[in-house]
Amino acid sequence: MQPLTNRAKKLEKKPMTLAERAYLPAIFQGLSITMRHFFMKKATVRYPEEVRPFSPIFRGLHVLKRDEQGRERCTACGLCAVACPAEAITMVAGERKKGEEGLYREEKYAISYEVNMLRCIFCGLCEEACPKAAVYLQADKMAPPRFERDEFIYGKDRLVEPVDPTKRSVRGIQLTPEQAAALSNKMAQQPA
Amino acid sequence: MAKITFDGIEVEVPDGTTILNAARQIGGSIVPPAMCYYTPLKGSGGKCRACLVRVAAGSTKDPRPMPKLVASCVTPVQDGMVVENTKSEQVLDVRKGIVEMLLINHPLDCPVCDQAGECSLQDFAFEHGVSTTRYQEERRTFEKIDIGPLIQLHMTRCILCYRCVYTADQIAKGDRVHGVLGRGDAAEIGTYIENIIDNDFSGNVIDVCPVGALTDKTFRFKQRVWFTKPVNAHRDCPKCAGNVTLWYKGKDVLRVTGRKDQYGEVKEWICNECRFDKKETTDWTIEGPAHIERSSVISANHYELPVLNQSVIADLPESTQRDLEKNPPLKLG
Numbered sequence: 001m002q003p004l005t006n007r008a009k010k011l012e013k014k015p016m017t018l019a020e021r022a023y024l025p026a027i028f029q030g031l032s033i034t035m036r037h038f039f040m041k042k043a044t045v046r047y048p049e050e051v052r053p054f055s056p057i058f059r060g061l062h063v064l065k066r067d068e069q070g071r072e073r074c075t076a077c078g079l080c081a082v083a084c085p086a087e088a089i090t091m092v093a094g095e096r097k098k099g100e101e102g103l104y105r106e107e108k109y110a111i112s113y114e115v116n117m118l119r120c121i122f123c124g125l126c127e128e129a130c131p132k133a134a135v136y137l138q139a140d141k142m143a144p145p146r147f148e149r150d151e152f153i154y155g156k157d158r159l160v161e162p163v164d165p166t167k168r169s170v171r172g173i174q175l176t177p178e179q180a181a182a183l184s185n186k187m188a189q190q191p192a
Numbered sequence: 193m194a195k196i197t198f199d200g201i202e203v204e205v206p207d208g209t210t211i212l213n214a215a216r217q218i219g220g221s222i223v224p225p226a227m228c229y230y231t232p233l234k235g236s237g238g239k240c241r242a243c244l245v246r247v248a249a250g251s252t253k254d255p256r257p258m259p260k261l262v263a264s265c266v267t268p269v270q271d272g273m274v275v276e277n278t279k280s281e282q283v284l285d286v287r288k289g290i291v292e293m294l295l296i297n298h299p300l301d302c303p304v305c306d307q308a309g310e311c312s313l314q315d316f317a318f319e320h321g322v323s324t325t326r327y328q329e330e331r332r333t334f335e336k337i338d339i340g341p342l343i344q345l346h347m348t349r350c351i352l353c354y355r356c357v358y359t360a361d362q363i364a365k366g367d368r369v370h371g372v373l374g375r376g377d378a379a380e381i382g383t384y385i386e387n388i389i390d391n392d393f394s395g396n397v398i399d400v401c402p403v404g405a406l407t408d409k410t411f412r413f414k415q416r417v418w419f420t421k422p423v424n425a426h427r428d429c430p431k432c433a434g435n436v437t438l439w440y441k442g443k444d445v446l447r448v449t450g451r452k453d454q455y456g457e458v459k460e461w462i463c464n465e466c467r468f469d470k471k472e473t474t475d476w477t478i479e480g481p482a483h484i485e486r487s488s489v490i491s492a493n494h495y496e497l498p499v500l501n502q503s504v505i506a507d508l509p510e511s512t513q514r515d516l517e518k519n520p521p522l523k524l525g
Binding site for chain 1: 412
């Protein structure tokens, strides 16, 4: 048969040397390789206790941002849902009532806003489509593994970021130090 | 009959036809946009200036060009007229200015507005405008007004096209009270419209409104237009023709509107009973999916007729063949 490459080696049967026949040097050589690997840096990490550093442009779990006065930015315009190639986003819009001006930025808001993390492909098109700078994919959080399917449908309770400026996501529009201080003051005045 | 050349295409139309209607006879992308002209409404047109065109030669007798751009929706054709629309740099440039002008006082609250997705101003600005604004002064604002329990008026979004005024005039049969109040910057749609609310056909002002100034209160914030599926349907209505478009989300009829043609014009008024009260599938005889332009956002996830090569599939059902003749499938490529 014609060889496919010219790299084929012709095998020659040579009698073993004395060192080879002694058996022990080869054993120690092999064991030393094994022992060396005990002290080498491991290729794996102990996730989820330990996480690898994220890239600054990593697209992880969604967050619904609040504005500088702590109001929800999302106005349920549906552009994220129509941009979503996986059809992972659903929402129900509602009209803001009198007295809710401190909660919602626009006269329309999302009563419910759900992202199905099993459908989501984390492409970030929702972030690009959003005209209100409300939805962002966080660079430092991933959708954690869970046991049940329905636990992957994230509602507003898990998506909207906390009012507390210190606990907010670092992604998206950031508060200036003055705005953060003003918001903290406002929260301190309110009875818990 | 008059023979005119529109963007290099010759067309023969009856005397007295407007340039816009002559262009619509040609059809396609050369048709000038129209925000205020509405074929069924007598007297409409000439307000928004969106349809400005350049007349390069007035007529055979007097082939001088017209000194300024003319509004094509109110200018009648003359034999031998040469009109430039998309071929003229000047027209395209002026249209950018018109968009800017119309958007001066427009709140740009499209994420909140129910008209978004089927708004003439959105389409017009997208096709002809620039994406930035130079306007820094305060925009005029109004409180939103409830015109009866079913219609909401957002004067802030109004572009003063007068379509609703003419509609009210037409359906109220000349029993006119008021129209647009104030002048210039202070102009606003006034009590005239509120007074027609008792009329059975008052809901049609929602359909004629090119922007989101007059909206259906029963559909307010229910769903974005592009998540609903338009379906043509009819019923035996003692008051109107009963030909409507139902907008479905799942099994629910969220909204009923008149049937709009390719220029967004409703040819048959529908009555308020059809529009606001009959929101069950059992009230209607379904005809089939309404045709949606491929360029519209409503066509996202809107499956109408398959893109197929008819000659390949020999035994199409007869009903499908009939549908295909009516709405030819999309051509690939």
